[in-house]
Amino acid sequence: MARNNFEKASNYYRTTWTPDDERRRLTSDPRGWVNHAMHLRFLDETVGRDLSDKTVLEIGAGPGLFTRELLCRGAIVTVTDLVQEQLDANRAETDALVAEASRWRKPIGRVQAYRTLDLSEGLSEVEEKFDYVVAFGGPLSYTFEKEQIAMRGMLRTCRGLVLCSVMSLDGMLGWYKEHRPEYLDEMPEEVRREFIKTGDMRPWPAKSGHACRQFRTEHLRELVARTGGEMVAMAASNYYSMHKPYEQVLADVAESEPAPALEALYDMEYDACREYPDHGTHILFAARPLQG
Numbered sequence: 001m002a003r004n005n006f007e008k009a010s011n012y013y014r015t016t017w018t019p020d021d022e023r024r025r026l027t028s029d030p031r032g033w034v035n036h037a038m039h040l041r042f043l044d045e046t047v048g049r050d051l052s053d054k055t056v057l058e059i060g061a062g063p064g065l066f067t068r069e070l071l072c073r074g075a076i077v078t079v080t081d082l083v084q085e086q087l088d089a090n091r092a093e094t095d096a097l098v099a100e101a102s103r104w105r106k107p108i109g110r111v112q113a114y115r116t117l118d119l120s121e122g123l124s125e126v127e128e129k130f131d132y133v134v135a136f137g138g139p140l141s142y143t144f145e146k147e148q149i150a151m152r153g154m155l156r157t158c159r160g161l162v163l164c165s166v167m168s169l170d171g172m173l174g175w176y177k178e179h180r181p182e183y184l185d186e187m188p189e190e191v192r193r194e195f196i197k198t199g200d201m202r203p204w205p206a207k208s209g210h211a212c213r214q215f216r217t218e219h220l221r222e223l224v225a226r227t228g229g230e231m232v233a234m235a236a237s238n239y240y241s242m243h244k245p246y247e248q249v250l251a252d253v254a255e256s257e258p259a260p261a262l263e264a265l266y267d268m269e270y271d272a273c274r275e276y277p278d279h280g281t282h283i284l285f286a287a288r289p290l291q292g
């Protein structure tokens, strides 16, 4: 079963969802911009803007939208992903970013290493400890039955905070109703009932073949507590902005208003995301290991 999960996720991120698709996910439409902005606000709030000389293990880094942000904050990043193709794209992006920064003598962090790594193996081959472990964009959602091994591994390799984002079950149930009603409507009753309980998409993958586990905050709190950690902060990503009218408002503001107007909308969005962590498309969380 576990091997099967590994192959499905790695085939999906190797052939169906390419590094270019992944890059577009957060850059091509208002929902993506907000998702990116909420992750950055969460990063600011939990670890701050200055990561000079801090070491970060980034898991499931994909083509590097967040690697870039970590480097710009001065971090020393070990970049990892399940899939070599995603890592190659990441290396091309970050090499260009670092070269550009040094041309203009701008301070920037550095990449310590690129390596393939399967989170569901519990990071058993990682011996060192990092100041922060970052797994944004859902790597934890592909570990299924091995989620405790994965969470324990992240807490074990971390001195400071583990930051993750995963898809939100309650938020996505609302999103499907509004944007893709057929996903729930076509599910056989039994499967739907089980999905609403567990968030496991495997019995009924999306049309693209994509299947991951969606979470509730209650389950994540329990997972962190069981694996030797303590939950420090949680937020949704995309609360207002997952609804169609608001997406249009955002697109209009981004096109016609000065940048502060967009920032004000993002601030309002982030306040709601902190208030209602179960009601966005994603859940962000920060946990700390209880024992150093």
Ligand SMILES: C[S@@+](CC[C@H](N)C(=O)[O-])C[C@H]1O[C@@H](n2cnc3c(N)ncnc32)[C@H](O)[C@@H]1O
Residues within 6 Å of the ligand: 009, 010, 013, 022, 026, 059, 060, 061, 062, 063, 064, 065, 066, 080, 081, 082, 083, 086, 117, 118, 119, 120, 135, 136, 137, 138, 139, 142, 143
């Ligand atoms: C949705 S992308 C997120 C990429 C990036 N972190 C971001 O947020 O833009 C998920 C990434 O997680 C990787 N991934 C999936 N399962 C994984 C696992 N078990 N271990 C490590 N990485 C995994 C995929 O290859 C993919 O690059």
